[in-house]
Amino acid sequence: MTPFSAPKQPHDEPPGRRGRKPAAIGTDVGDSHRAWLEPVRTRYLASGLTLDDLVQRSGYSKTRISELLRGKGYYPGWEITYSVIRSLNIPIWPLRRLWTAAAREADKKPGWIETRIHEVQPLQQEQPPLAHQGFTEAMRQPYTDYTRAFLQSDHRAHWVVAEVFDILWLSWDEAVASPDVRRHAWCLLRSRVMQRAHRHPDGHPDLRPAAFSTVAQSQIADLWDRYAEITEMAGFFDAIGRLPEDQLDIAVLRYLCGMCWHTVPDVVGLRPAVTHTLEHHARGALEGTYPLHDNRE
Numbered sequence: 001m002t003p004f005s006a007p008k009q010p011h012d013e014p015p016g017r018r019g020r021k022p023a024a025i026g027t028d029v030g031d032s033h034r035a036w037l038e039p040v041r042t043r044y045l046a047s048g049l050t051l052d053d054l055v056q057r058s059g060y061s062k063t064r065i066s067e068l069l070r071g072k073g074y075y076p077g078w079e080i081t082y083s084v085i086r087s088l089n090i091p092i093w094p095l096r097r098l099w100t101a102a103a104r105e106a107d108k109k110p111g112w113i114e115t116r117i118h119e120v121q122p123l124q125q126e127q128p129p130l131a132h133q134g135f136t137e138a139m140r141q142p143y144t145d146y147t148r149a150f151l152q153s154d155h156r157a158h159w160v161v162a163e164v165f166d167i168l169w170l171s172w173d174e175a176v177a178s179p180d181v182r183r184h185a186w187c188l189l190r191s192r193v194m195q196r197a198h199r200h201p202d203g204h205p206d207l208r209p210a211a212f213s214t215v216a217q218s219q220i221a222d223l224w225d226r227y228a229e230i231t232e233m234a235g236f237f238d239a240i241g242r243l244p245e246d247q248l249d250i251a252v253l254r255y256l257c258g259m260c261w262h263t264v265p266d267v268v269g270l271r272p273a274v275t276h277t278l279e280h281h282a283r284g285a286l287e288g289t290y291p292l293h294d295n296r297e
Helices: 031-047 051-058 062-070 078-087 092-105 110-118 130-151 154-170 172-177 181-194 208-213 223-241 245-256 264-268 272-287
Strands: none
Touching (some): 031 154, 092 110, 154 181, 181 245
């Protein structure tokens, strides 16, 4: 189940839905494009509206709206995108930010983006739900630290976290209806990070570049000693990248981000006992080859 999916009737159709659901998103649609297209499709499927209804509400043809919902053809302009999401009562501001990022991913020029945005009347500033605001304030730093460990860039880390919070805003009702908002959001973050993380040919994320960013190696003056430290830590981080995903998450937060153990459960959305067990298994898997000298409280 994807971060945007919700319990539905067979074939993802809500009870009493009229008309045919849109075909699947094209395989060539980029990650940033999917970031806004998936929640739009989810809202459309849950709305009970048909393509004919969207045609009537938006003023665009069925062919163009169908292409937009499938990610087919040219990247859609902001005017048609705005008309569709307004018809579905989707928050405009986070969607426009996601649309803009995806337009850049589709190699659209800044002038093209600005022109398309200016075709739509200026928008009134929207505010996310208060609970969403509180959540993002609490999670921004740990989410950014986790993302930076994989992407090795402050700019990319801040961008991905901002994307996650915008997607979360779009799907906030779904997040609140989930068993645990923290877990729902963490799984969303992980999915967006892993889509962009560098990977080994076998599919495991490659954390070895993080060895060049440790405080310990930066404080070693002798170049050969620093090289030895980096080599050892690269092997250790690579072993972390091969752990099962929940153990990997906890190990990254603990050993790469330096997070205290009692903070981790709130961040990943797991019970403390479960988190402790997962860390125990992760340590066991790592200590055989790379003994851990961890004195964190």
